[in-house]
Amino acid sequence: MAAESTQRLRRTMHLAYLRLRDFRNYGRLDADFEPGFHLLLGDNAQGKTNILEAIYLIATLRSFRGVGGAPMIRHGQKGYFVGAKIVSQGEHEVKMYWSAQERSLSLDGRPVQKLTDYLGVLRTVVFCTEDLQLVKGPARARRRFMDLLLSQTHSTYLPLLQRYTQALRARNALLRQPIVDPVALEGFSRELVRAGDEIIRLRRELVPRFSPLAQEAHHRISAGAEALRLEYQPSVKSDFTTELAQSAARERSYRSTVIGPHRDDLQLLLADRAAAQFGSEGQKRTLAIALKMAQADYVTGIHSAPPVLLIDDIMGELDAKRRAGFLPLLERAHQARGQVFMTATEANWPEDLAQESLGWRVERGTLVKQAGSSG
Numbered sequence: 001m002a003a004e005s006t007q008r009l010r011r012t013m014h015l016a017y018l019r020l021r022d023f024r025n026y027g028r029l030d031a032d033f034e035p036g037f038h039l040l041l042g043d044n045a046q047g048k049t050n051i052l053e054a055i056y057l058i059a060t061l062r063s064f065r066g067v068g069g070a071p072m073i074r075h076g077q078k079g080y081f082v083g084a085k086i087v088s089q090g091e092h093e094v095k096m097y098w099s100a101q102e103r104s105l106s107l108d109g110r111p112v113q114k115l116t117d118y119l120g121v122l123r124t125v126v127f128c129t130e131d132l133q134l135v136k137g138p139a140r141a142r143r144r145f146m147d148l149l150l151s152q153t154h155s156t157y158l159p160l161l162q163r164y165t166q167a168l169r170a171r172n173a174l175l176r177q178p179i180v181d182p183v184a185l186e187g188f189s190r191e192l193v194r195a196g197d198e199i200i201r202l203r204r205e206l207v208p209r210f211s212p213l214a215q216e217a218h219h220r221i222s223a224g225a226e227a228l229r230l231e232y233q234p235s236v237k238s239d240f241t242t243e244l245a246q247s248a249a250r251e252r253s254y255r256s257t258v259i260g261p262h263r264d265d266l267q268l269l270l271a272d273r274a275a276a277q278f279g280s281e282g283q284k285r286t287l288a289i290a291l292k293m294a295q296a297d298y299v300t301g302i303h304s305a306p307p308v309l310l311i312d313d314i315m316g317e318l319d320a321k322r323r324a325g326f327l328p329l330l331e332r333a334h335q336a337r338g339q340v341f342m343t344a345t346e347a348n349w350p351e352d353l354a355q356e357s358l359g360w361r362v363e364r365g366t367l368v369k370q371a372g373s374s375g
Contacts, residue, residue, distance in 0.1 A: 012035065012087075012088070012305050012306075012336065012337045012338060013086065013087070013088040013122065013123060013305050013306075013307070013308065013338075013339070014033065014034070014035040014086070014087055014088075014308065014337075014338070014339040015033050015055060015058075015084055015085075015086055015122065015308060015339060016032065016033060016084075016085040016086065016087045016091070017030070017031065017032045017033065017083075017084065017085045018030075018031050018033065018051070018054060018055065018082075018083070018084050019081070019082070019083035019084065020054055020080070020081070020082055020083075021080065021081035021082075022073060022074040022077040022078075022079065022080045022081065023050065023054055023072060023073075023074060023080040023081070023082055024047065024050035024053070024054075024072055024074060024080075024365075025046075025047045025050060025074065025364070025365040026047060026050065026074065026365045027074060027365065029051075029365075029366075029367055031367050033339070034358065035337045035338065035339050036334070036337075036339065036340070036357075036358055037330065037333075037334060037339075037340045037342070037357040037358065038339070038340065038341045038342070038357065038358050038360060039342055039344065039357040039358065039359050039360065040052075040341065040342065040343045040344070040360045040362050040367070041343075041344060041345070041346060041359060041360065041361055041362065041370075042343075042345070042361060042362035042363055043345060043346075043363075044345065046362045046363050046364055046365075047362050047363075047364070047365045047366075047367075048312075048313070048343035048344075048362045049128075049312050049313070049343060051341065051343075051362070051367065052064075052126065052128075052310040052312050052341055052343060053065060053072070054082050055084075055122075055124060055308065055310055055341065056124055056126050056310055057072075057082060057096075058082060058084050058086075058094055058096075058122050059119075059121075059122040059123060059124040059308070060119070060124070060148075061096075061105070061115070061118075061119075064126045064128055064130060064310075065130065066130065069098040069099075069103075070100065072098070073098070073099070078099050078100075078101075079097055079098055079099025079100075079102065080097070080098055080099075081095070081096070081097050082094075082095075082096050083095045083096075084122070086121055086122045088121070088122075088305070092107060092108055092121050093107070093108055093109065094106070094107055094121065094122075105118065107121065115158060116155065116158055116159055119151065119158060120152070120155070122308065123152055123299055123303065123307040123308065124307050124308045124309070124310055125292055125295050125296040125299065125307045125308075125309055125310070126292070126310040126311075126312065127289060127292050127309070127310065127311045127312060127314050128310075128312040128313075128314070129312070129313075129314070131288040131289065131291070131292055132284060132285060132288050134268075134287075134288050134291055135268060135275050135276055135279070135284040135287050135288050135291075136276050136284055139263075139264070139265035139266075142265055142266040142268075143261075143262070143264055143265070143266070145266070145291070145295075146203050146206060146207075146264075146266060147161060148295075149206060149210065149295060149298060149299075150202055150203070150206060152299050152302075152307075153298070153299060153302040153303075154202065157199075157202060160195055160198055160199060160202075161195075161199065163191065163195040164192065164195035164196055164199055164260075164261065164262075165262075167188050167191040167192040167195060168192060168257055168260065168262055170188050171185065171188040171189065171192060171257050172255075172256045172257055174188065175251055175252075175255050175256055175257065176255050176256075189241075189244055192240075192244070192257070192260060193240045193241050193244065196236070196240055196260050196261050197240055199261040200234050200236060200240070200261055200264075203232060203234070203261070203264065204232055204234070206232075207230055207231075207232040207266070209298075210230070210294060210298055211229075211230045213293075213294035213297045213298055213301075214228060214230055214290055214291055214294035215227075215228050215229075215230075216294075217289075217290040217291075217293040217294045217297070217325075217329075218286065218287060218290035220290075220325035220326075220328070221286055221289060221290055221293075221318075221322045221325030221326055222283075222286050222290075222322070222325070223321055223322075223325070225283075226270040226271045226283065227270070227271055227272075228268070228269070228270060228287065228290070229268075229269040229272065230266060230267070230268060230269075231266070231267040231269060232264070232266060232267075233264060233265040233266070233267050234261070234264050235259050235260055235261065235262075235263035235264050236259060236260065236261075240259075240260070243259055244257075244259060244260070247259045268287060268291075270283060270287065275287055285317060286322060289314065289318075289322075289326065293326070293329050296309060296329060296333075297329070300332075300336075305336070305338070306332065306333045306336050306338035307338075308338070308339045308340070308341070309329070309330070309333055309338070309339070309340040309341070309342075310341050310342075311340065311341070311342040311343070312342075312343050313343045313344055313345070315342075315344060343362075
């Protein structure tokens with residue numbers, strides 16, 4: 001039992017420090033973090049979400065706000081720097097710099113050559129208002145969600161997706177030409193099918209494994225109000241090669257590839273009705289949170305360690321019953337010595353977490369640990 005406990009502790013992951021230079025409204029930030037629950041308190045527009053964005057950027061090299069690098073540069077500056085130390089199986093140091101002219105990313109003092117060598121050093125799950133797009137947004141948001149889940153749990157998935165995307169872009173560029181070279185088109189089609197068939201297989205396997213976790217999370221926070229069902233809807237119904245050939249006339253009309261994993265969707269059904277069309281705003285918000293809770297549980301199950309949870313001011317959107325359903329996820333993270341960063345204003349932070357939290361005050365681009373906060 002002691003050996004098992006030690007092994008479990010070795011598998012924990014947390015952000016040990018964060019360094020920001022000219023990132024959003026932070027001219028300079030140097031903060032050290034322990035495992036546990038970190039509550040970032042402050043009024044709106046003080047920089048709470050910017051800290052979560054920086055942590056998510058370290059994990060995924062993307063902003064969860066859906067913006068590129070330029071908006072993350074502090075006003076009037078040329079570029080931003082983000083640095084971090086991550087403790088998991090050993091320690092890792094990350095440094096990244098972004099400007100219009102220069103971009104660099106290093107891991108443990110060496111430039112990162114391939115994304116697969118980097119992604120997974122820090123795993124995060126973010127809860128934010130943008131999550132509503134998972135339910136009410138276009139199919140692209142749900143495809144991205146499936147891709148993120150598979151990238152976090154399959155080391156081969158991201159290169160596979162990159163291969164497919166490159167073949168798709170090249171094929172689409174060819175279809176836009178006045179005269180299409182049939183030999184080149186056939187070559188790109190073969191690569192598209194090879195990568196696409198594997199993507200479809202992995203997505204098809206993912207959904208039945210992920211669905212029970214989503215259903216359980218949704219049942220908990222909706223108090224069993226409506227039954228949730230997830231249904232993978234691949235664009236390819238049977239054989240990709242055959243259906244691609246059959247779509248040739250449509251491709252000439254649209255001048256782009258009209259069938260393949262880039263057209264897939266994940267159908268979200270409440271009581272067997274499409275949540276996007278028939279769900280209330282409250283139901284959509286509950287469903288979005290349930291999907292992210294299930295993502296955290298799924299990633300934990302695969303890696304035997306919880307991801308770092310980033311929770312951006314969503315507790316104020318939940319009534320007491322729904323919040324009570326959310327708390328077990330935080331409790332499991334606490335028991336596994338995981339790490340949680342949660343933002344809130346004075347008015348809506350959950351007092352029932354106060355005894356377990358490390359409090360931080362965020363004000364106009366400064367972060368200060370609150371006196372007397374517990375750990």
